Amino acid sequence: MSLLGRDFHSSLDDGSKSLLERNSNVTAENVHPAEEASGLSRMQTLIHLLKCNIGTGLLGLPLAMKNAGLLVGPISLLGIGVLTVHCMVILLNCAHHLSQRWQKTFVNYGEAMMYSLETCPNAWLRTHSAWGRYTVSFLLITTQLGFCSVYFMFMADNLQQMVEEAHMTSNNCQPRKFLVLAPILDIRFYMLTILPFLMLLVFIQNLKLLSIFSSLANITTLGSMALIFEYIVQEIPDPSNLPLMASWKTFLLFFGTAIFTFEGVGMVLPLKNQMRDPQQFPFVLYLGMSLVITLYICLGTLGYMKFGSSTQASITLNLPNCWPYQSVKLLYSIGIFFTYALQFHVPADIILPFAVSQVSERWTLFVDLSVRIALVCLTCVSAILIPRLDVVISFVGSVSSSALALIIPPLLELITFYPEDMSCVTIAKDIMISILGLLGCVFGTYQALYELIQPISHSVANATGEMDLTQVSTHIPQGMPFLVWDCFGGLLYL
Numbered sequence: 001m002s003l004l005g006r007d008f009h010s011s012l013d014d015g016s017k018s019l020l021e022r023n024s025n026v027t028a029e030n031v032h033p034a035e036e037a038s039g040l041s042r043m044q045t046l047i048h049l050l051k052c053n054i055g056t057g058l059l060g061l062p063l064a065m066k067n068a069g070l071l072v073g074p075i076s077l078l079g080i081g082v083l084t085v086h087c088m089v090i091l092l093n094c095a096h097h098l099s100q101r102w103q104k105t106f107v108n109y110g111e112a113m114m115y116s117l118e119t120c121p122n123a124w125l126r127t128h129s130a131w132g133r134y135t136v137s138f139l140l141i142t143t144q145l146g147f148c149s150v151y152f153m154f155m156a157d158n159l160q161q162m163v164e165e166a167h168m169t170s171n172n173c174q175p176r177k178f179l180v181l182a183p184i185l186d187i188r189f190y191m192l193t194i195l196p197f198l199m200l201l202v203f204i205q206n207l208k209l210l211s212i213f214s215s216l217a218n219i220t221t222l223g224s225m226a227l228i229f230e231y232i233v234q235e236i237p238d239p240s241n242l243p244l245m246a247s248w249k250t251f252l253l254f255f256g257t258a259i260f261t262f263e264g265v266g267m268v269l270p271l272k273n274q275m276r277d278p279q280q281f282p283f284v285l286y287l288g289m290s291l292v293i294t295l296y297i298c299l300g301t302l303g304y305m306k307f308g309s310s311t312q313a314s315i316t317l318n319l320p321n322c323w324p325y326q327s328v329k330l331l332y333s334i335g336i337f338f339t340y341a342l343q344f345h346v347p348a349d350i351i352l353p354f355a356v357s358q359v360s361e362r363w364t365l366f367v368d369l370s371v372r373i374a375l376v377c378l379t380c381v382s383a384i385l386i387p388r389l390d391v392v393i394s395f396v397g398s399v400s401s402s403a404l405a406l407i408i409p410p411l412l413e414l415i416t417f418y419p420e421d422m423s424c425v426t427i428a429k430d431i432m433i434s435i436l437g438l439l440g441c442v443f444g445t446y447q448a449l450y451e452l453i454q455p456i457s458h459s460v461a462n463a464t465g466e467m468d469l470t471q472v473s474t475h476i477p478q479g480m481p482f483l484v485w486d487c488f489g490g491l492l493y494l
Contacts, residue, residue, distance in 0.1 A: 039276030042284050044211040048271055049288035051214045051339050052264030054221055054295070055147065056154045059314045059332070060257050061296055062303025066311045068254035070304065071244035074297050076251075077258055081293035083433060084262045087409035088285060090430075094409070094416045095269055106273045109266070110136040110350075113408065116415040125415075136408065140266050141347040143400035145379055147263055151340045152198075152383040156190040158316075158329040163190075171322055188384050194337075195380050201341045202348070202372050208274070210341055217338035224331035228299070231319060232306040239305045256398055256444040261296060265405045266346045348372060395452070398444030406437025 040048070065073035091109065098115045099107045107115060110133035117129035164184050204210055246254075272281040304311055307318045316332075319325040348371070355371045356364045410430035414422070 040208055040211065040271070040274050041276055042280055044208065045271050045275050045281065045284050046288050047211055047214050047218055048267065048342060049264060049284065050292065051217050051221075051335075052267045052342055053262060053289070053292045054335075055261075055263050055339060055343075056150055056336060057257060057261035057263065058296065058299065059316060061261065061300030062307065062311045062315050062318075064254045064257040064261075065300040065304035066309075067246055067250035067257075069245040070239060070242045070301070072246070072251070073254065073304070074301050076254065077297055077300060078293065080255075080258045081262070081289070081296065083436070084265070084405050085285070085289045085293075087405055087433065088265060088268050088289075089282065090409040090413045091265075091268060092272060092282070092285075094412050097416060106269075106278075108269050108273075109140065109404075110134070112269075112416075113412060116412055119419070120415050121419070136404070137350050139400045139404050139408075141350055143404060144266055144343050144346045145375065145382075146400065147343045148340055148376075148379040149382045151336050151343070152191060152194065152379050154336055155194055155333045156187055156383070158333045159190045159194070160185070160187055162326060162329055165321060165326070168321065191380055191383055195376065198337070198340055198380075199373055199376050201337070202344050202376055203369065204341060205348075210345070213338040214342065217335040220331040221335035224328045224335065225295070225299070227325060227328045227331075228315060228319070229302070231325065232299075232302045232315075236302070236305050237308060239308075242305070242308060252443045252447050255440050256447055259398070259401055259405065259440055259444065262292075262401075262405060263343070265401070267342065270346065270349070344375070348375060351375070395445060395448035398441055398448055402437045402441035402444065406440065407434050410434045410437075 061077075064077070067073075068076055091112070094116065095107050095109075095112045098112050099105065101119075102115055104111075113132035113136050114129050117125045117132045120126060201213070204213070268285070272278050275281050275284075299315070303315050303318075307315075310318070312318050316329055319328060352368055352371055356367050359367050410433045414427065414430050418427075
């Protein structure tokens with residue numbers, strides 16, 4: 001409750017503030033820049049940054065390249081990555097400038113928006129500056145909990161795949177064909193199996209301690225990536241038949257996937273605030289995001305070149321059904337399991353300080369743990385109740401992620417530095433980036449809503465491109481329900 005939560009004190013009354021400060025004495029020292037001994041090292045910060053940006057969206061990048069084209073896809077992904085990193089730097093600069101102007105130790109994303117509005121020329125915005133903070137906090141909560149819900153579905157789906165394909169998995173790694181299986185256990189059973197372990201994981205509040213689990217997540221993710229690259233670089237077909245540029249309609253799908261993939265914007269300020277030497281964070285940011293963007297482009301491009309028109313919505317769907325490549329699902333799921341705690345950290349640090357300030361000191365620990373359990377259960381229930389979770393979360397990501405990553409940072413820079421004679425080039429640049437983010441938000445939302453109202457069979461056909469459900473159904477006894485893998489490796493009942 002020390003990162004964003006500590007800064008939430010300013011919105012509480014004096015009594016609640018004093019109570020929360022007494023209850024936070026132990027954890028607050030972990031983030032105060034003056035407490036260098038408890039800060040994160042550059043390596044620990046880099047590990048956190050990598051894990052925050054390597055999630056489930058990475059596995060969908062080969063299909064994203066297919067939707068954009070072999071030439072346009074990598075160039076566009078590089079451009080979006082550069083813009084995202086630039087907006088992260090803008091956010092860091094604005095937060096640093098505002099912390100000096102208001103003589104604060106540090107400010108979080110929401111406070112940066114509020115403080116900038118308090119000094120803007122418009123009287124109405126100054127009066128309602130608190131709404132800037134509330135808006136950012138709401139977007140952070142919905143975005144991060146949305147990612148956590150996706151992680152819940154992803155882990156449950158992959159666990160179900162491994163269990164239900166176990167009797168059909170062999171040591172002979174032949175190219176994968178579509179598997180059509182009758183469910184053994186309901187997907188909700190697997191979600192409930194994972195739930196207690198995630199509850200225990202989110203009890204860890206300190207990012208420095210989480211770096212241990214984050215290191216394990218990096219190791220497992222690195223192992224799964226190595227197996228994926230080992231397969232896709234073998235016998236790559238001639239890519240001359242692949243289109244260099246796809247249609248603009250499918251490019252909208254690419255844009256939504258690319259924006260969703262960059263998941264770490266909400267952790268930029270918290271990571272800097274917990275660094276032992278915050279002045280070193282820009283170097284860590286550029287290094288980490290360079291590695292992330294390179295990984296994105298390589299996996300997306302090579303995956304599309306390997307599988308061509310048969311590229312599936314998740315690259316794991318194209319891997320052979322043998323034990324070495326089944327382990328990819330296990331390794332990646334372990335990595336996503338530990339990443340869940342990092343993404344959960346942001347909404348918890350916004351909600352928990354207010355929650356514990358409403359009770360006496362003796363109830364602080366109980367309320368803290370209860371809220372954490374409730375938030376984890378909320379992500380689980382969301383995954384259980386919404387059958388098209390991938391589309392719903394894409395909708396949330398299109399609205400929240402685009403706003404947090406591309407729309408708000410340039411506007412924040414305009415509001416913060418405009419009174420200090422910004423150059424016309426900077427003003428034009430910020431306006432263009434915000435407009436681009438707004439267009440991505442609008443079109444991404446439209447596409448998500450369009451996919452949401454489509455029949456499941458139609459969505460599967462669109463996601464997989466060349467999949468013929470008629471051929472699949474010929475292997476199933478007439479009248480028996482069957483299912484196929486969806487874009488997150490999940491099961492769709494047909």
